[in-house]
Amino acid sequence: MLDVAILGLLMERDHHGYEIRSQLRERLGVSANVSFGSIYPALARLERHGLVEAVAPAAPRAAAVSTGSLAGERASLRSLRGSAGLGRRGRKVYRITERGRQEFRALLADPTTVDDGRSFSLRVALARYLTPALRVRLLERRRQDLLERLAEVRQGADNPDLDAYARSVMSHAAHSVELDLEWIDDLLSIERSDSETFAREAK
Amino acid sequence: MLDVAILGLLMERDHHGYEIRSQLRERLGVSANVSFGSIYPALARLERHGLVEAVAPAAPRAAAVSTGSLAGERASLRSLRGSAGLGRRGRKVYRITERGRQEFRALLADPTTVDDGRSFSLRVALARYLTPALRVRLLERRRQDLLERLAEVRQGADNPDLDAYARSVMSHAAHSVELDLEWIDDLLSIERSDSETFAREAK
DNA sequence: GAGCATCATATCACTTCGATATATCGACGC
């Protein structure tokens, strides 16, 4: 799942590891701070698989140069520091490759992985990269899962074996799932009205 | 966190690994199915540290016997099968030790660990093992964390850089956090009215 | 009594986490 998140961020623009961490929260709504101990190995893995590649440290233009020599790197760093104000020493900026784009769309659309709350939210945050049909499938699948979960927690909320605290947890879980369901239904109705609009305009 | 959950279940009664998995969902409201690949190693760890101990396979009474010999185990199993209808072969039933109880309360009350949603819910589900003062501290701490998170996601929901899907995720996250906050405020007001009742009665 | 779902433990490779180490840069005081 982290792979999808990172690739998703790189679809928009290049990033370095440290930045990815903050972007996960700010742009993709990931609630927990993902540790560097997962981000850096993930980037290394993605690079190994040819899905991302390191680029000359930052700077939108003026880049190019440097085929890897230490002197070259240093030079470009110095020039960066002089110019745009960016270019902290250690930065390793990554760019997504064409294969990375393909793999990203495949992972995002993959119907075999079962979503928990985090991965579902992530997918919705990246839903613009899905076709309308895939979006609807994603939403309806999650809807089904949540309906099952709702039955479970409602049962727990009424279970007299549990003490008041445990029942409160269950009952709050139920309300929380209900809220999720309302959200999904909203999203679904938007998808549907969009496709209607499209159908009407197509006439 | 898993340790606390397992110990919490064992506070009530003895369990075996397979059962713990279902109880986590049913009694403690853990939403994801915790894998056996974490439960069994966790039990082994807890046993190694002397916090739990294996008991003669199940059966409320008739137990005792068996100091570990293979023949003894088999015999007690056969008798179990004949009697209560319980006693599947492989079952390893664990009981919490006195040290385990102490450690459980210490872990549950530990103020240094920062709660995410899962561990917070877990703690609330086990809150009857906390003192009223510790319960209030737990709730207020979480409340603070959520207020900060709320500010963050509200900002994300208004961020025009994000597309409609990402903003929708942020906005739903905000509603979700608001619901959590209402829940916590409910729990806090219950704690307070309980302590008032207590104070009034004490007069 | 044969077949099948469920119960139950165990282990594997791979990921992720949390802590820690290391180094640079910018700002601030003095």
Add this chain to the structure above:
DNA sequence: GCGTCGATATATCGAAGTGATATGATGCTC
């Protein structure tokens, strides 16, 4: 100019969790 503090940035380690898979017993049904 000089130290130092906080934010930026990468890297690595051990411990823990995941998902898949293997293995086998037990009970249910036909």
